[in-house]
Amino acid sequence: MFATAISTVTGVLDRRFLRNSFALSLAFIVLCGVVALAGNGQLGAAITIWQSWRAPVQLLAAAAFIATVWVVAAVVQSQIRSITQAFEGYWSGPLRPLRRYGEKRHWQRLDKLRSQQQAAQIYARYPLSRNEVRATRLGNILRAAECYPRDRYGADSVLVWPRLYPLLPDNIITGIGQARESLEFLLVLSALAAAFGTVSGIYLIVVMAPVWLFLVCVWGAFAVAILAYRSSLGAALLYAEVLRSTFDMHRLDIFSNMRLPAPANAAAERQRWTEFSRLVLRNVPLPQPYPPPPP
Template identity: 40%
Template sequence: MLGAVVKEAGGLLDRRFFLNGLLPMLAFLGCCLLTVAAARGGVAGAVAAWQRQGATIKTVHVLAFLVVALLAAAWLASAATTLVRLYEGYWPGRIGRPLRALGLRWHRRRMSALDPGDDADYARLHTSYPSDPAEVMPTRLGNILKNAELHPEDRYGLDAVVIWPRLYPLLPEEQRAALVAARTELEFFLTVSALAAVYSAASGIFLVVAGAAPGLFLLCHTAGGVVALLAYRAALPSARLYGQQVKVTFDVHRDLLLKATGQHDPEGFDERLRWQALARHWYRGIPLAATFDAATFEGAAGDDPVPDEPPAPPRRALLPAAVVLAALLLTSALGALLLR
């Protein structure tokens, strides 16, 4: 049984590396080579030059390409979490802060316009925005994932960041496989989007410096930007699916951790207090009895500070996707003018 579980886990990891690392990186490097060939004599000339090479030179080039692709794919797969956080909207620095403020204004305004009494609006709030307006993120992807992250705290008083690493090893194999599959799909689309954006910028700069034809510049630069936007849009349903799987995990399987820690049904304390005691014990080292005793003498378990009200959104806010699209069109036009 253990061998079968290890084999299945290895298969999932292999598939995840292939989809989220190797396959996108091969496509990215292939597009880069085609762009360089097209800018320097054309693809037909590059193919003819390749055919004139000896077998040894071809073998060395192919092996070098594969080694570079594997190393780059390994780095890309290891950076999956950082990539997801980037698309969620964790943007530091002088450039990131204004962009983050733009996204926050837009999404706070959009969230405040939704009516919980309307079925369609409630469905959007239930899957696409966090319950706390102060937790709104500057991107649609960030709000979808933040919604799933805050779900266990809203329903059960459970700190998902602290509890998740301890709950995950106890999950049934089928649930872990469903989580890995949903996360893999999400990371695949974000990886494609990121590589397409890098290709759009890098090919644009290279073609301008190389003095390529305007049509080639427009094709490479604009196509890369469009693919990046489309892949990001495709990642949103995958993010909702992954968020739903995270919610299901806490809704259905959270008792596994309570049973494993001997806190399944302590007499006289509700579930929210039990989770609060466990989170304090694991994160702060506070004994469980201290939390239970404090609740007994103070007569209340909910001592978390109430978050401040978020700032009122402005009357006008630009759609972030429209800003990105306008920037893409502007750079395409400027590049084409420089190459005329």
């Protein structure tokens, strides 16, 4: 019965929100609270105070805590795109030198892979154009998938994807969602672990906490952050391949749903996508006549 109740609740609530935002935010806030109390030697007193409260007061406090975590989780959920872009290397301002350093390193690596004719590695991990190379490995993996429709078919993924997604079969959408969910979970975990390591480290220095607590928090948190980021690269490779295969298998569904004839060959397809981009961006009508509606 308990398992049924849990499955009903989690079915009603968004599983992605619960896993990627709420659970991680809950762990983050609890760890911050424990460190804040332990750094001042107040952890035992806090537990004593909690135990001295009556049950109704404890329930109210727990409900207020859950509500606070929910709000924080909602903020985290809204920032998942920004978190992903931060890991992709979309850095500006004082981080620009770091971005240039990363891009230069990946140029060198791309050149080395080309000289070794490692086509499979380049396909999975780098965009074809040097101008599209990003500062991080994650950024290059995702950029390779974003550039794939344009490089192979001449289709602008930014324009095509929002129109293609609703046409996809349910099993494809589910697979894309699962791949994306795994990637986001690891990136949010990495971001929150890094935030915890930074905030707790500064706090523990200020309150002059024990050395062991400081080292566990800082080194432990950043070890988790780095491991989570490294793990996200595998999830990103899977997600990118799912995107590429979806374009390969279903890109022409857009033309069929627009009641346009399928292109005859690769060159014609490139031309068709160019015309499609002009239609979307500049309202230039398509030259092909619409076929008569089916009887």
